[in-house]
Amino acid sequence: xxxxxxxxxxxxxxxxxxxxxxxxxxxxxxxxxxxxxxxxxxxxxxxxxxxxxxxxxxxxxxxxxxxxxxxxxxxxxxxxxxxxxxxxxxxxxxxxxxxxxxxxxxxxxxxxxxxxxxxxxxxxxxxxxxxxxxxxxxxxxxxxxxxxxxxxxxxxxxxxxxxxxxxxxxxxxxxxxxxxxxxx
Numbered sequence: 001x002x003x004x005x006x007x008x009x010x011x012x013x014x015x016x017x018x019x020x021x022x023x024x025x026x027x028x029x030x031x032x033x034x035x036x037x038x039x040x041x042x043x044x045x046x047x048x049x050x051x052x053x054x055x056x057x058x059x060x061x062x063x064x065x066x067x068x069x070x071x072x073x074x075x076x077x078x079x080x081x082x083x084x085x086x087x088x089x090x091x092x093x094x095x096x097x098x099x100x101x102x103x104x105x106x107x108x109x110x111x112x113x114x115x116x117x118x119x120x121x122x123x124x125x126x127x128x129x130x131x132x133x134x135x136x137x138x139x140x141x142x143x144x145x146x147x148x149x150x151x152x153x154x155x156x157x158x159x160x161x162x163x164x165x166x167x168x169x170x171x172x173x174x175x176x177x178x179x180x181x182x183x184x
Contacts, residue, residue, distance in 0.1 A: 006143065010133065011033075013032065016028040016031075017086075017106065037139055040137060040162060045120045046058065048127055050092075057152040077107070080126065081110070083107075129146050129149065130146065143162075
């Protein structure tokens with residue numbers, strides 16, 4: 001598996017997911033990056049299910065899912081937990097530290113190969129770091145950010161970057177949708 005590098009094809013993956021799962025019986029549908037060709041992808045890793053910062057960002061993206069879809073994008077979340085752990089978490093109510101009602105799938109990188117390919121595997125602890133990747137409709141990695149485990153990511157910033165990338169133009173610092181692109 002190739003290493004993730006901006007401007008290069010994103011590392012392909014095929015991982016078991018929570019997509020369309022309503023019970024443990026239909027759990028584990030495999031999601032491949034290639035099946036999302038033609039759409040922008042927000043692909044992110046988080047350290048562990050049933051933690052504290054992770055549900056805040058996972059649910060923040062879920063809350064803005066309609067806006068993300070309107071931009072021609074999809075969201076895929078990933079950790080090194082099992083698909084069974086993911087299902088337990090998405091089946092747990094919000095008031096019990098769950099993420100019930102999540103509107104996009106989580107994939108299980110149980111072998112840790114995808115986290116390693118995307119450069120976010122914390123080998124010492126066997127978990128993924130908090131990494132976010134934006135992949136264009138042709139499967140090319142266009143943006144990456146990795147933060148410390150104690151700092152959640154901003155959905156506003158993720159959407160700003162997605163929209164900037166979608167312009168195909170030169171976007172100044174703090175560019176926002178509706179602002180002029182740089183002319184050279």
